[in-house]
Amino acid sequence: MRRNGLLALVDWKALTILVALMVMGLVNLWSASEGMGVPFYQRQLLWLAVGGFFGLLVFSIDYRHYEGLAYLLYGLGMGLLVVVLLIGVEVGGAKRWIEMGWLRFQPSEYMKLGLVIGLARYFYRRPRPRGYSLRDLAVPFLMVLGPAALVALEPDLGTALLLFLIFFGVVLFCGIRRRSLLILLAALASSAPLGWSLLKDYQRRRILAFLDPYSDPLGSGYHLIQSKIAVGSGGLWGKGFLGGTQCKLQFLPQYHTDFAFALLGEEWGFVGCAIVLILFLLLILWGLETAFKAKDRFGAVIAVGVTAMIFIHVAVNIGMVLGMLPVVGLPLPFFSYGGSCTVAHVMGVGLLLNVRSRRHLLAPRRT
Amino acid sequence: MAWYANKGGSPARAKVFYWMVVATFGLLLLRLWHLQVIEGEEFRRLCESNRIRLVKVAPLRGRIFDRKGRILADNRPSFDLFVIPEDVKDKESFAEGLAPLLGMPPEEILGKISQRGRSPFQPVRIKGDLTWEELSRIKIRQMELPGLKVSVVPVRTYLYRGLAAHLLGTVGEITREELSRRRAKGYDIGDYLGKTGLEAAWEDYLRGLKGGRQVEVDALGRELRVLREVEPIPGWDLHLTLDLDLQRKAEELLKGKAGAIVALDPSSGAVLAMASAPSYDPAAFARGIPLEMWKKLNEDPLHPLTNRAIRGLYAPGSVFKIVVAAAALAEGRVDPDERLHCGGLFPLGQKVFRCWKEEGHGWMDLKQAIIQSCDIYFYQLGLRVGPELMASYAEAFGFGRCTGIELPGEKAGFVPSPAWKAKRGERWYDGETVVMAIGQGPFLVTPLQMARMIAAVANGGVLYQPLVATEVIDPEGKGVRSYRPRPMGRLPLSPRVLRRLKEALLGVVEDEKGTGRAAHIPGVSVAGKTGTAQVAKMGQRRLKPSELPYELRDHAWFVAYAPAEAPTIAVAVVVEHGGHGGSAAAPLARELIKEWLSIEGEADET
Structure with a gap:
């Protein structure tokens, strides 16, 4: 196949889905901005533009060049995670941001991509046609444990958990021996009590609040109930743009970030939510297809890692807003206000487009 | 492929x-359908x-007790009027209707x-704090003014109005x-949260945990039913080392003056009394202090809001001679029996330095020089010891750094040294050495540092971190934390040097030529040292305090401990612009020590 410019490489179908999600997220944030009297949507627009620029950059360089840079990118992310613990800015009791002049960014968001690329290189270089054993997985496990531990120290348990889930998704995709999988699951189940004892008090209360929303009426239980009321009151058609009384009246303090979907549910109803869900579903299925159709294992693992990242964000966030999961601080991509999260997810889609579009080009050097 | x-x-x-x-998306969609449709x-x-x-x-809020379990700070119920803005239909007519009931301007x-x-x-x-009249007026009109709510809330109250105001601190509404x-x-x-003093330092223990009710309300904001309720958890009680009676005495002694008194237990560093004058009424802060009242307090030239015991900075004056004498003895720079002459004048370079006693003291040994506080003896001693050693001994005696007392805003003070001047590119002159030897110049100390210094001399050389709290008790009566004496360092003095020093300090009060005679108590041996911190620069002749305007008069110091053979109290007194330490500060120390001995006597009887 002949190379005729970047434009010919673009998968227009996926790009359309991406832009549609961005526009809907921005409209939703506009409504949130009206309610809070702070123009979040303006800055979000800026972040989308920044994300678009970096997404394009990530897309335009053939992804196979990333292989040589993989550990460098991973190391850079790790370095930033250490820096944030040392000189990070503390907001609401969590040290998650690095501030440089007017610029404030959240290294853990970019670490997700760094981890995916790092894992991709590892699995690319060590093919195991009969599946990976536990011993094979020791190194990639440490590759996740490092950043997850640093992120958990911030503390940001949601993102730490997300890193493990991405790893899990990648391992399932690459193939794991059945026995190893069973041992892994058993170990996971038995370590749960230990994990519980390591949790901070507010984190435990969140989980308990999910199991019994009335157990913590002052904190997260209250958020869950208000979130359900907001979504539920939207009904089939919703109350219309700027019509969300429940959220507008500040029952939910984070409706521009983690609970943005609650506002969407209230204003656009079941129909609006279903459209957004289906768009996300299409994007994720397309991402999986990209993985299965990738030319080489490196691209395939990148695609499955990024897809897992988006999928987990969407499923955990919406599950939380709908009261199906505990209040875990994971934002909804393109809907929640936040610079680093937005830029990282647009870059992620850029990577997917990259792998997708180059599946017919040149023979891979190695399989 | x-x-x-x-x-x-x-x-x-x-x-x-x-x-x-x-499947995951299917589940989410099903849930959405369930919730929304x-x-x-x-x-x-x-x-x-x-x-x-x-x-x-x-x-x-957790209560605060003195060392004998007497309540100093408690809670009292208050009827407060709240409005839930959402339930108010027409804000302007609401304000118009409510204003006459409360006697407030509607604009407010x-x-x-x-x-x-x-x-x-x-x-x-x-x-x-609604009055009964206001309360009954509101009850009658409540139906016409939806959105109003009267709640009983706990408010901080201090049982001995104004007592230990600076130490206890204030509570106030949280700022943005x-x-x-x-x-x-x-x-x-x-x-509400602690803003100053102990209320701020122990905020995390005192505050308690908020409770809450999840309620369903109707369109008028009336509670229909309580869905869930969590009881608030009271804060933890704080027990202090402070003695209520001694504190009251200290404050009485300072009445009408500006200054501070700190009394420590020399064996532990426990704060028995800490008074600062002029003072204020912390209860006024608990309800949000009226602006004009706050302005008045804040702009008062005597700074009644400042806790002088930990934030007041004064030159130590002749009290510092204790440290110079200790340094000279410990470093072998003087033979205690060696006599130096004081003729009233001490020429050094181009300048002439004077003794406070114009006609001079004649020949003096170390002990007499301390007893009579001879300046010229100490000029010579200072030159022998040198500024570097004086500075390092000053630091060893706890000056120039915070004592570490658990109160916000403590000042470290300042010890001048050749190194400090070198850093600013300036030379250190011998004239500065002699000024430093009698505790004047840019030297700054707090009353708490002075009390701790004399307590360390009294207890045989241990410098303690001053202790204000003994323990924290939770609402069930269980001890949560207890505080033990914390030695921070030792004075670098041998027992022999210390004994000589103490003999001289005893002489200050007991010797008939002693400058601290005014602290003498019949039947009790008191040891101490006077000091006078110069406010105006040394002139040709030392003027009597009565000859100077108030703000140029010297600050009077007295530090003491008693009984000298087995000290149970160490005191530092400073009276701003009081003049001579011997006449203005020593009598206060005497009265405080007497009070303490009688308190102890009572305790022994029971």
Whole structure:
């Protein structure tokens, strides 16, 4: 196949889905901005533009060049995670941001991509046609444990958990021996009590609040109930743009970030939510297809890692807003206000487009 | 050819991935359908006609006790009037209707209920401490003014009005700035928290945990039912080392003066009394202090809000001779029996330095020089010891750094040294050495540092971190934390040097030529040292205090401990612009020590 410019490489179908999600997220944030009297949507627009620029950059360089840079990118992310613990800015009791002049960014968001690329290189270089054993997985496990531990120290348990889930998704995709999988699951189940004892008090209360929303009426239980009321009151058609009384009246303090979907549910109803869900579903299925159709294992693992990242964000966030999961601080991509999260997810889609579009080009050097 | 298919990846496994994703989204969609379509009506009802609200309930603040278990700070109930802005239909007519009931201007009420940037469901406090008349007027009109709510809330109260005001500190409503820093700790708009003193230092223990009720209210904001309730948990009680009677005595002694008194238990560093004058009434702060009153306190030239015991900075004056003498003895720079001459004048370079006694003291040994506080003897001693050693001994005696008392805003003071001057590119002159030897110049110490210094001399050389609290007790009566004496360092003195020093200090009060005679108590041996911190520069002739305007008069110091053979109290007294330490400060120390001995006597009898 002949190379005729970047434009010919673009998968227009996926790009359309991406832009549609961005526009809907921005409209939703506009409504949130009206309610809070702070123009979040303006800055979000800026972040989308920044994300678009970096997404394009990530897309335009053939992804196979990333292989040589993989550990460098991973190391850079790790370095930033250490820096944030040392000189990070503390907001609401969590040290998650690095501030440089007017610029404030959240290294853990970019670490997700760094981890995916790092894992991709590892699995690319060590093919195991009969599946990976536990011993094979020791190194990639440490590759996740490092950043997850640093992120958990911030503390940001949601993102730490997300890193493990991405790893899990990648391992399932690459193939794991059945026995190893069973041992892994058993170990996971038995370590749960230990994990519980390591949790901070507010984190435990969140989980308990999910199991019994009335157990913590002052904190997260209250958020869950208000979130359900907001979504539920939207009904089939919703109350219309700027019509969300429940959220507008500040029952939910984070409706521009983690609970943005609650506002969407209230204003656009079941129909609006279903459209957004289906768009996300299409994007994720397309991402999986990209993985299965990738030319080489490196691209395939990148695609499955990024897809897992988006999928987990969407499923955990919406599950939380709908009261199906505990209040875990994971934002909804393109809907929640936040610079680093937005830029990282647009870059992620850029990577997917990259792998997708180059599946017919040149023979891979190695399989 | 795709790698996955090429390498024999099974289409079945690929399908598992697709189905997992589709199933998850299916679940989310089902849940949405359930919430929005099946239960949508119910949620819409909850959302619109009725509302679920969170009503927070303030906890009782932990109490503060003195060393004998007498309550110093407690809570009292107060009827406060709140408004929930959301329930007010027409804000202006509401303010008009409410104003006459409270005797407040309607604009003030309107201002309070129309604040931006806070949830309209959060109750706004309109007025605290309603009188019975106001309460009954409001009860009658309540139905016409929906949105009003009267709650009984706990308010800080100090049982001995104004006693130990600086030490106990103040409580006040949280400011926006404090809120942004402390939101993670669970503070909200309208909460009270410790602002100064112990109330601030022990805030985390004293505050308690808020409780709350989840209530369903009707369109008028009336509570229909309580869905869930969590009781508030009272704060933890704080027990102090302070003695109520001694504190009261210290404050009486300072009445009408500006200054500070600190009394420590020399064997532990425990603060027995800490008074600062002039003072103020902390109860006024608990309810939000009226602006004009705060202005008056803040602009008062005597700074009544400042805790002079830890924030007042004065030159140590002749009290510092204790340190110079200790340094000279410990370093072998003087033979204690060696006599130096004082003729009233001491020429050094181009200048002439004077003794406070114009006609001079004649020949003096170390002990007499301390007893009579001879300046010229100490000029010579200072030159022998040198400024570097004087500075390092000053630091060893605890000057120039915070004592570490658990109170906010303590000052470290300042010890001048050649190194400090070199850093500013200046030379150190011998003239500065002699000035330093008698504790004048840029030298600055706090009364607490002085008390700790003399306590260390009294107890045989241990410098303690001053202790204000003995323990923290939770509402069930269980001890949560207890505080033990914490030695911070030792004076670098041998027992022999220390004994000589103590003999001289005893002479200051007991010898008939002693400058501290005024602290003499028949039947009790008191040891101490006077000091006078110069305010105006040394002139040709030392003027008597009565010859100077008040603000140019010297500060009077006295440090003491008693009984000299087995000290149970160490005191530092400073009286601003009081003149000579011997006449202005020593009598105060005497009275305080007498009070303490009688308190101890009573304790022994029972």
